[in-house]
Amino acid sequence: MAAAGSAVGLGNIWRFPYLAAKDGGGLFLVIYIILTLTFGFTLLTTEISIGRRTAQGPLTAYGKVKKGWGFLGGLAWIVPVLILPYYCAIGGWVLKYFMVFVFGKAEMAASDNFFGDYITSVNEPIIWFVVFLAATSFVVLRGVNKGIEELSKILMPILLVLILGISLFALTLKNGDVTGLDGLKVYVVPDLTGLTLAKFVQVLMDAMGQLFFSISVAMGIMVAYGSYAKKDADLMSSINQIELFDMIVAMLAGLMIVPAVFVFSGREGMTAGPGLMFQSLPKVFVKMGNAGSVVGIIFFLTVIFAALTSSVSIMEAIVSGLMDKFKLRRRISASLTTLYALFLGVVVCLGYNKLYVEVNLPNGTKGQILDILDFISNSWFMPLVALLTCILIGWVAQPSYVIEEVEQEKHKFSRKLLYIVMIKFVAPILLFVLLLQSFGIVKL
Numbered sequence: 001m002a003a004a005g006s007a008v009g010l011g012n013i014w015r016f017p018y019l020a021a022k023d024g025g026g027l028f029l030v031i032y033i034i035l036t037l038t039f040g041f042t043l044l045t046t047e048i049s050i051g052r053r054t055a056q057g058p059l060t061a062y063g064k065v066k067k068g069w070g071f072l073g074g075l076a077w078i079v080p081v082l083i084l085p086y087y088c089a090i091g092g093w094v095l096k097y098f099m100v101f102v103f104g105k106a107e108m109a110a111s112d113n114f115f116g117d118y119i120t121s122v123n124e125p126i127i128w129f130v131v132f133l134a135a136t137s138f139v140v141l142r143g144v145n146k147g148i149e150e151l152s153k154i155l156m157p158i159l160l161v162l163i164l165g166i167s168l169f170a171l172t173l174k175n176g177d178v179t180g181l182d183g184l185k186v187y188v189v190p191d192l193t194g195l196t197l198a199k200f201v202q203v204l205m206d207a208m209g210q211l212f213f214s215i216s217v218a219m220g221i222m223v224a225y226g227s228y229a230k231k232d233a234d235l236m237s238s239i240n241q242i243e244l245f246d247m248i249v250a251m252l253a254g255l256m257i258v259p260a261v262f263v264f265s266g267r268e269g270m271t272a273g274p275g276l277m278f279q280s281l282p283k284v285f286v287k288m289g290n291a292g293s294v295v296g297i298i299f300f301l302t303v304i305f306a307a308l309t310s311s312v313s314i315m316e317a318i319v320s321g322l323m324d325k326f327k328l329r330r331r332i333s334a335s336l337t338t339l340y341a342l343f344l345g346v347v348v349c350l351g352y353n354k355l356y357v358e359v360n361l362p363n364g365t366k367g368q369i370l371d372i373l374d375f376i377s378n379s380w381f382m383p384l385v386a387l388l389t390c391i392l393i394g395w396v397a398q399p400s401y402v403i404e405e406v407e408q409e410k411h412k413f414s415r416k417l418l419y420i421v422m423i424k425f426v427a428p429i430l431l432f433v434l435l436l437q438s439f440g441i442v443k444l
């Protein structure tokens with residue numbers, strides 16, 4: 001449950017829908033589902049098993065699997081370091097929208113320029129980012145994760161029901177002769193017209209990075225959760241639950257956002273990027289009439305908690321790493337991490353105004369500082385960590401290292417053959433090709 005709480009966050013609600021929309025809906029969706037059931041399952045199983053078998057955190061676990069592989073833990077640790085600042089910046093965007101709805105300004109939030117005007121303003125995004133970061137640090141410093149987890153156990157089902165309700169409502173939308181059902185078609189039916197190999201690889205790269213981000217693998221986190229699991233726990237059933245739950249939330253979030261975007265702003269609107277959720281949802285809420293204001297308040301509140309449980313686990317990964325490596329106390333590690341995130345997060349916020357840049361990214365977008373950090377972590381570091389993990393378990397330690405751990409206490413390892421084929425052959429080869437592409441070594 002804790003691992004699922006860490007997995008479900010802004011990745012599902014903010015990141016998945018904007019990528020699905022950018023990559024044209026259906027094709028991305030199909031690729032994503034296939035990747036979840038193959039790559040997602042393989043990496044989750046591997047990391048959780050390494051954690052439980054070694055009973056160590058990520059920084060030391062890999063070295064225990066095989067001498068000389070300890071560096072992989074350090075490499076994985078860089079991923080949350082890259083993510084934390086911008087994750088909190090987006091957490092700040094959610095806080096802002098929550099407040100706008102609390103003050104009854106739904107109409108204002110739904111206007112076309114609101115989001116752009118907001119992120120290009122200098123001070124306010126920094127303030128809300130700082131509030132979100134402070135909340136994250138507070139939880140980590142005070143060790144009150146338990147309380148937050150309890151609260152999110154109540155709020156997550158509410159979020160899920162809301163997402164479902166909003167999705168159904170979005171399907172009833174109409175704009176001229178375009179309806180929500182036309183949008184649904186764009187979201188679920190793959191459109192292969194004009195598909196080139198280069199475009200396909202781009203979609204694959206996006207979907208793979210998204211999958212890793214969303215289920216929190218290739219960053220050491222799941223090794224840590226594995227190390228907390230009891231020896232007699234049925235790992236496979238936990239893994240299936242995380243995989244399934246995370247995928248369902250992401251797909252429903254896409255259903256809530258992508259068809260609506262198509263209705264309001266057609267195909268062009270779908271390439272809006274990281275701002276997509278913030279630009280489209282207020283429009284949906286306003287269409288709900290008075291009820292929309294209340295739905296908006298509850299929705300953004302529950303998203304704040306989903307984001308907070310994830311940002312806490314991202315910060316915790318950095319802090320516990322520092323504590324283990326440098327024998328620092330929690331207070332010192334957490335303070336250093338917060339100062340670092342404060343600095344880089346402010347840079348991320350300023351990336352939409354004073355430090356504005358446009359960099360052509362290999363996934364076909366023009367990115368600002370947030371997108372650059374996101375690209376480096378998701379398209380460089382995560383596939384690299386995943387590739388090395390596959391080589392370590394597939395070839396150096398052998399898949400039996402993981403299989404034996406899963407089959408403890410006579411538990412069943414379903415999809416065992418798939419696991420072996422994935423970890424030894426399919427995953428390393430595909431990850432290698434994707435890495436060549438995302439490092440720009442091969443240009444299709």
Ligand code: PFF
Nearest residue numbers: 007009010011012213214314
């Ligand atoms: N998986 C989380 C999400 O989808 O929002 C993000 C995340 C959580 C990334 C924990 C990294 C992490 F360590």
